[in-house]
Amino acid sequence: MFKILSKEFLCSAVAKFEIEAPLIARKARPGQFVIIRIDEKGERIPLTLNDWSQEKGTITLVALEAGATTKRLLSLREGDYLMDVVGPLGKPAEIRKYGKVACVGGGVGIACVYPEVRAFKEAGNYVISIIGARTRELLIFEEEIRKFSNELYVTTDDGSYGQKGLVSDALRELIEGGKELDLVLAVGPVPMMKAVADVTRPYGIKTVASLNPIMVDGTGMCGCCRVEVGGKTKFACVDGPEFDAHQVDFDLLAARNRRYLEEERRAMEGLGRRS
Structure with missing residues (x-):
């Protein structure tokens, strides 16, 4: 289980979540994502990593209400839990000095x-x-x-x-x-x-x-x-x-x-x- 430590609405249909996930935070890189599931019967959806903190052991996700699962996600509150957060997934972005x-x-x-x-x-x-x-x-x-x-x-x-x-x-x-x-x-x-x-x-x-x-x-x-x-x-x-x-x-x-x-x-x- 992954605890929601904070939640903030950025606008009417977009919310930012800080989630306790120390193992993911330890390995996260720009361009990667996680897949979350709210509960046992929930749909699996990908969300790009917005931020992370190795020191705090947290990741930050931003979600737009676009369907039934994200509507449920945005109804959750600080202190609630997500059943699954899997990641970091995908290849990291190629970050170097381009100019x-x-x-x-x-x-x-x-x-x-x-x-x-x-x-x-x-x-x-x-x-x-x-x-x-x-x-x-x-x-x-x-x-x-x-x-x-x-x-x-x-x-x-x-x-x-x-x-x-x-x-x-x-x-x-x-x-x-x-x-x-x-x-x-x-x-x-x-x-x-x-x-x-x-x-x-x-x-x-x-x-x-x-x-x-x-x-x-x-x-x-x-x-x-x-x-x-x-x-x-x-x-x-x-x-x-x-x-x-x-x-x-x-x-x-x-x-x-x-x-x-x-x-x-x-x-x-x-x-x-x-x-």
């Missing part, structure tokens, strides 16, 4: 990109961060990311804060304005990551995307997280989750992520009846 690195985060992906922003900065890179959300109320981790960024650009779809538009628009403007980049990292919704890859592809800028397919076991046994990269099948849980964004078939990934929408709808209805 100028642009870290692009969208939605709850901003929380996922944060540890890499910090790591790239600590590795001696010039870090340009671009973060965006649909509206100001949904924007998270701005000040945390600002702390480790040489430049920070903020966008909102509706123009309620920062630059109106998408994170890919802001990235395009920087590149077209002459900004030379050695690496671009994209973390967020599938359409956002695809748009970022489309922006950088004509310029030949190395671009990495952290993929978020459906997962079950997280160890490469079930095959649920398979993605197509460069025409070959890869498992995001063991081969990734980070891949060359210019080689990813984002349309196939989006289609697979929509496969269980009907089941998710029924699960939400069942949760509503029980409550």
